[in-house]
Amino acid sequence: MSDVMFMCSELYIAALKGRTEEVVRMLTGRSSQPRGIHPGRCCTAGEVTAERSTLLHIAAGEGHCGLITELCLRDGTLLSSANSSLDTPLHSAARSGHADAVEAVVRLAGSSVEEDRLRGIVGGRNDDGDTALHLAARHGHGEAVEVLVKLAPELAADVNGAGVSPLYLGVMSGSVRAVKAIVGCGNASAAGPMSQNALHAAVLQGSEMVSLLLGWRPALATDVDTNQSSPLHFASSDGDCSIIEEILTHAPHSAYMQDRDGLSALHAAALMGNGPAVKLLLKFCPGTADIRDNHGRSFLHAASLRGQSSVVSHVTKNPMLENILNKQDREGNTALHLAVQAGEYNVVSKLLSSGKVQVHIMNNEGHTPYDLIENTTAFFSMVRLVVNLYVYGAQFRPQRQDHIKEWAGQDIVKWRVGTSKNLAIVSTLVATVAFSAAFNVPGSYGPDGKANLNGNRMYKAFLVLDTVAMTTAVVATILLLVYGRASRPRRLWIGFIVSIHFLWLSLFSMMLGFFTAIAGTGDKKSTLTAMSKLIYHGMYILIMLLTGLAMPGSLTGVLRLVLGASIGSIHWC
Template identity: 30%
Template sequence: MLSSSSAEERPSYFMPPNVVDAKLTVAAGVGDCQGLKDLPGKEDSRAKPVPVVTMNPLLLSSSCSGSWQDLELLLNSGSSQLHPSVRYNQEFLDLLMAYSSDSCISKGVSTPKASDDVEASLNQLPSVSALSLLEGVTIEGGTALHMVATYGDSDGFLRSAHIIHSKEKHLLFVRNKNGDTPLHCATRAGLSRMVSHLISLAKDEDNAGVNRAKELLEMENKLQETALHQAVRIGNNDIVKLLMEENSELASFPKHGTSALYLAILLEEDIIVETLYNASHMKLSYSGPNGQNGLHAAVLRGTDLTKNLLEWNNDLTTQRDENGSTPLHFAASLVRQSQRGSVCWQVLEANPAALYQSDNKGLFPIHVAASVGERRTIIMFLKKSPSSAGLQGTMGRTFLHVAAEKKQVKIVSFVCRNQSLSWILNMQDSDGNTALHLAIQGGSLLMFCTLLGNLQIHLNLSNKKGQTPLDISRYKIPLGLFDDQNSETKIHFALEVFNARSGNFRRDHFEEDYNHQLKHTQREELKKVKESTQTLCIGAVLIATVTFGATFALPGGYRADEHTNGGTPTLAGRYAFDAFIIASTLSFILSAMAIIGLMYSGYSILNPHSRRIYFFVAWYFATTSVTCFTAAFALGLYMVLAPVAHKSAVAICVISPLVILFNKTEFWLKWALLARPLCTRIGLIRTLVLVTTRIIFNMLMEFWPIIFIFVWAAYTRNQF
């Protein structure tokens, strides 16, 4: 096999031709050739789209491999343009003759054997039109020049590009299905030599004052991106410099859409950003998608880029995107941006008036900072412009309203502690709602307690519906089944303690409206009971099963039959044993009663009211059985461990009540939250009385089995 003068390696295979149209017939023999010739004549006179011609596999193979000899042989076969002095690849000759032997172009031509002389093979090659070959495209719509530009920039690829361009100059400007030219492809592949070569080919076409190179550089694909965008996307600063040297105005394209500068900022290509600015001589576009500019992207990427853009073009601070957001809106949404030199600080210093620009929803930068909970950013805004605290959006809401709605407790707490901001505490929005109204509507007890702790908060302001905070809290309490530890219940209770008033309407009208808004159908209530019953029943059955087994498998075992009182427990008579027996018995009885109550609550033959009663009773018995079960567990371990490991036994008894305390976690936390505002509003003494009464009552309801267990054990021990 003869070797080529080019050092590139060629594949020893080629791709099969692709069928792209049902009306195109593959010419497999001589008879089919005439069919292809007659096909256009059989078409009707109506205009039809031109069928896509699939690229010749050998052309595709030679283009992708960069073998200019094979490419020249294929395009100049059978013509006088062949160079006998060039050493052509015998393997490619064999493939060419094999591919051509059964096609139309080989009609009347004898096929030489692989062992024949190469020059004889060249003389017998069929005459193939270079134009017809170069019309073929790949599935992506790429021409042979696209392929050459994509796969390499060695000498072989550069010469291949020159050969193709010499045959069909217009291919340099042809776009594929994505709108990419060969220059796009070469740039995307990072082939700087090929990029320079394609630009040189375009310069060779300059005539009559037409700058073909400028035209090529400014061509955009379907994404409205030039070759410069591709260079930025791959982060190749050398190609960026090359393109900008050829056309210093290239960074100003496209006129509308994502500019190369915006893309470089978004990709954090700081060096490329500097190159674009310096090489463009300030003739560059800052535009981005959705109406954004480069500063919108810079504030999301860091302080250095933001600083540069503010120095280059300070007007960017006032420009708004399609949502009406300025760069300061973007900066205000970032976390930890309040320190000097931060992104938000830089934009604010560059244009303090941006604080007073709202977006399309009427939100100012201070509203954005409040919605994400950035307290320090708000402090920075207020120091720069104290009057910005009262800015109201389209719904008439201040940043305090936004913070209350978004449950940003840090912001609300800051406002409540700051005396200079007391004038916005009771501001009402366009619906008449204050921050307290919104906090209650959101059902946030923490937010409610934070506001309630400030005595300047008015409790009786009515909104446009005539509803005070007390009315809203009443609306938030659901009808039917609900847990009295819910935040809505606590909020309503606190407002009643503070003697909050209802709005200006009759009580019966309020109840009618309340029942209308929160009306539950009977089916929904029964579904709630059914789902809750299934969950609660699992726990009750488990406790009943364990305690039943523990009663007959007592700690310490039983006395032997030959002993006095044979068959009785060995630990009988001890205080801990008596307490253990009572605890196990109560646990079993209460869980069994809970199971029975849950059975009745699930009976569809009972009326809904009775089913709800059975469910609540069963729920109380089930939770109380947990207390007895925990006590039985601790006492059982104490009996068997106390004689040999007293400290461990005591530790178990101390740790075990954590199960009961965990059952009341929500109760303790919510009363802890209410304690501070209660002290502020009604005083310390009244708060202590109120809270202590509630806690003692709840403790008695929860821990009465413990009291009964140990009192009964002491009583039986004294009696016997």
């Protein structure tokens, strides 16, 4: 530390702002300004900043070519000086993207030092093993990259301490100009981290970058990273069809490549729910539909497990893919098994509605899809799956009825009991409100005891909706409190499911009745009435959406379940 001469503030500011004449005056002792941290003597070109950067580092980083030339003429050793990060002035110029400064440093080095030292300056590495080309490419400075590869094309073949090439860094920066300049060097490296190449990164940047790299070196399409993933795996998971098509055009067989887990590009697209990508891959390489991963699962298994209903829908509608609908993995599970196990109701519905999926297939443990519902922890998912599978004739595994154990989902059973009480309170409240509304009608009563709005269309609608709300709320209360407590355990779930439908209908009717009452008593031309109508239609749409989301199965399915349960036997516990 005692041998280090730190730069005075005036010299630093002058160099930072590119004031060449002022810097020269301070270096020659002709400046009238005070000397900052070392008064009484003139400044020298050997002064450094806290990071050990010299005046030439500062000038190169700011792109002051005149000052660069002046400093190099005074002290040529500054060209090879390195700061605490081992950055040379050339590194500083490249990092900032000053192409003219890069060219000036290299030109001055070539005219003042021998060839071996010149190569050391141009190809010098910092602490991270980065050359000036790495830094220019990392920051996307296309013009600086062009200058460097023109002056030293051999830099394009170097990798830094992390094993990453300038080309990979240029791709990551998104600079097409930088990438074009580097691929112009025939011996350029495309290496990236974790054994990736520049194409792995390019598929996430854009089609222009991909086309550029494939046109330069098509073999990049078949390189794999440490996970054995090809660029097509990356592109398929991202879902850009233009890039997928570009890769398949140059390397169609890459669609059959499998990663360390046995997943193909088709699996990757299916896992992410990229339907258009799945269709494109099957169009180019229909044989990839038969590829199985290490668990023996097809892309349909993968999509079903992840709940990607759009991919499943495409498979069920494609006659060429019918053969994989009932295929089993190494554990004997079909796509339906996995969808039920994951609680993916939409996928189960797609598979069942196709009419091509067999619901009775048992896996290696002897379980049918229906048996796996007991592993579901989400209540509504469980109920919807039960209704849906029952409607399509699903079966439990064969076993003696007296050996059937109590269902393991005790948390859901407790949840149902507690929820039944809460729902009964709600249904009772709705029935009370609906009953009161019948005697406190909109518009009140006239002297003759009849409603003032009698004959009004909106009033009639109110009466109908209020009657429906009253009736359905009472039925829901009876099912939840009376029937639910007096029935056998296997009947409890049926009553619970039906009561939810009636409760939703009562709430729906009460909400609509409220808005019909407002519309019936308001002035048709008033702003309030217009707003109430707008709210009415908005609430109608909202309630319909909520009803569709919250209903445990369709009304038709519930009716079929109730009727079937009355004449058959269902494993309710």
